[in-house]
């Protein structure tokens with residue numbers, strides 16, 4: 001999908017099919033976040049891929065503005081270091097990942113911003129080992145949870161600011177109806 005077309009059509013997807021996202025696609029999505037430019041090349045982020053159904057359920061419970069995470073086959077948790085530009089840098093990386101996912105036919109959304117402190121111990125419990133590669137360390141804050149999945153509700157033709165909320169968007173069509181690369 002052409003870049004402008006992805007920007008023009010991308011939707012906040014909040015309802016997902018159970019179909020797992022293939023591992024090469026997950027890798028591509030995360031790679032697009034990793035390759036994103038950051039202030040002074042600081043890369044003050046950590047991306048945690050969550051596929052364990054129980055962990056996804058718990059994330060859905062903790063992320064109050066995104067309970068639908070519980071139904072997603074995949075979530076990416078973005079933890080950032082507590083540095084000046086980290087929020088800007090991570091936001092840019094998140095947008096890269098959302099657009100890359102969309103280009104791959106995978107719908108996603110951004111969930112949460114503050115108040116995800118309880119996610120941290122959850123990930124520590126599930127992801128042991130070096131905190132820099134496996135989970136957020138004490139100096140890092142969990143800022144965003146991004147559920148991903150093949151959307152059960154997605155549209156390409158819609159006025160720009162219409163949301164694809166479950167059952168509420170007039171422009172929604174089934175994903176299978178939507179021509180997609």
Ligand SMILES: Cc1cc2nc3c(=O)[nH]c(=O)nc-3n(C[C@H](O)[C@H](O)[C@H](O)COP(=O)(O)O)c2cc1C
Nearest residue numbers: 010011012065066110111112113160161162163164
């Ligand atoms: C910083 C930020 C935080 C967001 N937080 C949430 C959230 O907690 N839950 C949610 O369902 N959507 C969240 N969103 C998604 C927005 O609601 C969505 O991008 C907006 O409604 C536009 O939707 P559309 O692209 O489908 O038109 C967030 C978006 C941003 C940029």
